[in-house]
Amino acid sequence: MKKDSLKSEIAFQKTIYFSGVVILLLLLGIFFTLLFSSLPSIKAFGLKFLTGREWDPVSGNFAALPFLAGTLLTSFLALVISIPFSLSIALLLGEYSKGGAISSFLTGMVELLAGIPSVIYGFWGLFILVPVIRFIELKLGLVPYGVGIFTASLILSVMIIPYSASLGKEVINLVPRELKEAAYSLGGTKFEVIKRVILPYARSGIFAGILLSLGRALGETMAVTMVIGNSHFLPTSIFSPSNTMASVIANEFTEAVDTLYLSSLIEIGLLLFLITTIVNIAGRYIINKVSVEVR
Amino acid sequence: MKVLFSMILTGLLLMGASTVSRAESGLLGAGATFPYPLYSKMFDVYHKEYGVRVNYQAIGSGGGIRQLLSKTVDFGASDAFMSEEELKKSPYQILHIPMCLGAVVVTYNLPGSPEIRLTPDIIADIFLGKITRWDDFRIKKVNPGLRLPAMKIIVAHRSDGSGTTFIFTDYLSKVSKEWREKVGRGKSVSWPVGLGGKGNPGVAGLVKQIPGSVGYVELVYALQSNMPAAIIKNKKGNFIKASIKSTSLAANVELPPDTRVSLTNTDSEFGYPISGFTWILVYKEQNYDSRSKSKAKTLVNLLWWMTHQGQKYAEGLGYAPLPDEAVKKAEKIIKSITYDGRPIRRN
Numbered sequence: 001m002k003k004d005s006l007k008s009e010i011a012f013q014k015t016i017y018f019s020g021v022v023i024l025l026l027l028l029g030i031f032f033t034l035l036f037s038s039l040p041s042i043k044a045f046g047l048k049f050l051t052g053r054e055w056d057p058v059s060g061n062f063a064a065l066p067f068l069a070g071t072l073l074t075s076f077l078a079l080v081i082s083i084p085f086s087l088s089i090a091l092l093l094g095e096y097s098k099g100g101a102i103s104s105f106l107t108g109m110v111e112l113l114a115g116i117p118s119v120i121y122g123f124w125g126l127f128i129l130v131p132v133i134r135f136i137e138l139k140l141g142l143v144p145y146g147v148g149i150f151t152a153s154l155i156l157s158v159m160i161i162p163y164s165a166s167l168g169k170e171v172i173n174l175v176p177r178e179l180k181e182a183a184y185s186l187g188g189t190k191f192e193v194i195k196r197v198i199l200p201y202a203r204s205g206i207f208a209g210i211l212l213s214l215g216r217a218l219g220e221t222m223a224v225t226m227v228i229g230n231s232h233f234l235p236t237s238i239f240s241p242s243n244t245m246a247s248v249i250a251n252e253f254t255e256a257v258d259t260l261y262l263s264s265l266i267e268i269g270l271l272l273f274l275i276t277t278i279v280n281i282a283g284r285y286i287i288n289k290v291s292v293e294v295r
Numbered sequence: 296m297k298v299l300f301s302m303i304l305t306g307l308l309l310m311g312a313s314t315v316s317r318a319e320s321g322l323l324g325a326g327a328t329f330p331y332p333l334y335s336k337m338f339d340v341y342h343k344e345y346g347v348r349v350n351y352q353a354i355g356s357g358g359g360i361r362q363l364l365s366k367t368v369d370f371g372a373s374d375a376f377m378s379e380e381e382l383k384k385s386p387y388q389i390l391h392i393p394m395c396l397g398a399v400v401v402t403y404n405l406p407g408s409p410e411i412r413l414t415p416d417i418i419a420d421i422f423l424g425k426i427t428r429w430d431d432f433r434i435k436k437v438n439p440g441l442r443l444p445a446m447k448i449i450v451a452h453r454s455d456g457s458g459t460t461f462i463f464t465d466y467l468s469k470v471s472k473e474w475r476e477k478v479g480r481g482k483s484v485s486w487p488v489g490l491g492g493k494g495n496p497g498v499a500g501l502v503k504q505i506p507g508s509v510g511y512v513e514l515v516y517a518l519q520s521n522m523p524a525a526i527i528k529n530k531k532g533n534f535i536k537a538s539i540k541s542t543s544l545a546a547n548v549e550l551p552p553d554t555r556v557s558l559t560n561t562d563s564e565f566g567y568p569i570s571g572f573t574w575i576l577v578y579k580e581q582n583y584d585s586r587s588k589s590k591a592k593t594l595v596n597l598l599w600w601m602t603h604q605g606q607k608y609a610e611g612l613g614y615a616p617l618p619d620e621a622v623k624k625a626e627k628i629i630k631s632i633t634y635d636g637r638p639i640r641r642n
Contacts, residue, residue: 134505225493251493254355255357257357
């Protein structure tokens with residue numbers, strides 16, 4: 001009897017280790033395939049791939065700076081737009097309106113926001129948001145493209161709010177009651193409690209949520225492709241049409257027959273992979289640092 | 296480890312080109328999206344009449360060529376003919392069989408949707424970003440009596456690689472030296488100006504929404520969605536309205552035996568100048584990869600049917616059928632398909 005349970009214990013442990021190793025191998029596998037497949041383009045262009053502006057499939061010259069700029073601009077702009085909203089939602093659901101019908105309804109809505117397929121966001125953006133932006137651009141005396149970095153960032157910010165908001169709500173819920181009650185008993189107002197107790201305590205979790213949402217923004221493809229204007233130029237303003245790394249891959253992959261062309265697209269994939277990794281590592285570092293400060 | 300890498304590699308390569316598994320009976324094809332509605336109609340009728348099931352995956356011309364080269368399909372389909380260089384990559388000879396013709400129209404968004412006339416040099420300069428306003432004197436000159444608005448021209452083009460772009464840029468390369476040197480032709484090019492939309496619907500969406508915009512879409516798409524199309528001056532100096540008839544007429548010229556020819560800027564008197572063939576690609580020698588002779592026969596019969604009886608389905612779906620001259624060329628090519636070096640079909 002005892003032997004049997006020991007046996008299953010070992011088998012269980014092995015399964016768990018195996019699954020962990022498989023994930024690691026997959027990650028490494030993806031990295032190395034991307035690396036190997038992009039070798040022709042790395043050899044041909046070297047570092048110029050990161051700094052050049054030309055993307056010309058006809059002459060076979062490829063460089064990714066405009067896409068790099070487009071990706072980073074849209075993602076960070078989306079992050080900036082989304083933070084006030086996601087933080088407010090997190091505070092509302094985590095502190096102001098805990099429990100009750102309104103709260104569970106709102107929570108459901110926020111989660112639903114995360115579940116909407118991105119192509120639907122794209123359609124909504126194309127038919128509702130783009131005309132609105134075009135109207136604004138006309139009023140401002142700009143070229144009325146409607147599509148562009150700003151439109152893409154707006155769509156992205158709506159898409160990423162649920163991620164940072166729900167994680168933020170969870171960590172705000174985790175703030176110990178004793179701490180909050182102590183602050184209230186000292187005569188703190190609700191705002192003061194949030195500012196002095198809740199936010200400092202939940203800081204690392206809120207950061208984690210924001211970084212998670214940044215990861216999502218960096219890789220988002222469909223919705224962005226539909227509203228960014230897909231133009232291969234370095235953006236000159238936040239209303240310029242642009243292109244992101246993910247959307248250039250999605251657009252051009254099917255018809256890229258030439259080896260160097262295909263390899264350049266895969267190198268963009270590799271870059272995106274590296275950027276996401278860096279964002280994650282940086283995030284972990286920040287989270288660790290911030291958590292230490294609290295203690 | 297190596298196996299794992301290569302597995303992931305294959306997965307990546309096929310990301311845009313969904314894998315086509317090999318069916319025992321019936322035929323498999325993959326490639327161009329442009330003729331997809333016509334092909335699926337043809338294959339449906341063929342299945343009902345002859346009991347042969349044809350599975351066609353519209354994954355794009357590039358994907359079709361890749362799948363044919365890796366021998367995962369019985370035939371590929373492409374809107375752009377393979378270059379000498381691409382053909383050299385294949386160890387076996389590849390044949391191009393024309394199936395129908397398509398055209399690309401220049402569509403626009405102007406108040407009142409007037410019918411405008413354009414000349415090749417105006418089109419090239421608009422897409423080069425040199426003509427930037429609708430009331431440019433050159434546009435006015437070919438459209439006397441038309442009140443053109445003082446609006447900025449916003450160019451819309453395809454953001455995805457496509458045969459449509461190939462035909463359009465092929466045309467521009469022929470009519471404008473500057474375009475040829477600066478941009479060139481290809482399924483995707485480095486556009487000097489403008490916004491990109493994904494697919495015909497993407498470009499059409501941009502054009503429909505942005506006042507003063509101009510873009511290019513397939514004729515079929517423009518007909519279906521009732522978009523205005525510019526009347527374009529052809530090489531012989533006639534202003535031609537894009538239609539199924541004028542597209543067919545574009546192929547009314549001397550064709551090379553392998554039909555690998557660009558029909559843009561055609562010499563045909565009343566032919567629409569931005570037209571082109573779409574082809575099915577097969578291996579000349581069908582005994583490869585231990586294929587059975589009966590499969591080769593089935594394929595040849597299908598191709599014969601598509602270039603003959605199948606042609607009557609083209610017009611109803613907005614495609615231009617092959618003119619007689621092209622059908623004769625196609626017959627010769629189909630007859631040259633062999634199994635073990637012997638032709639499969641003689642008459």
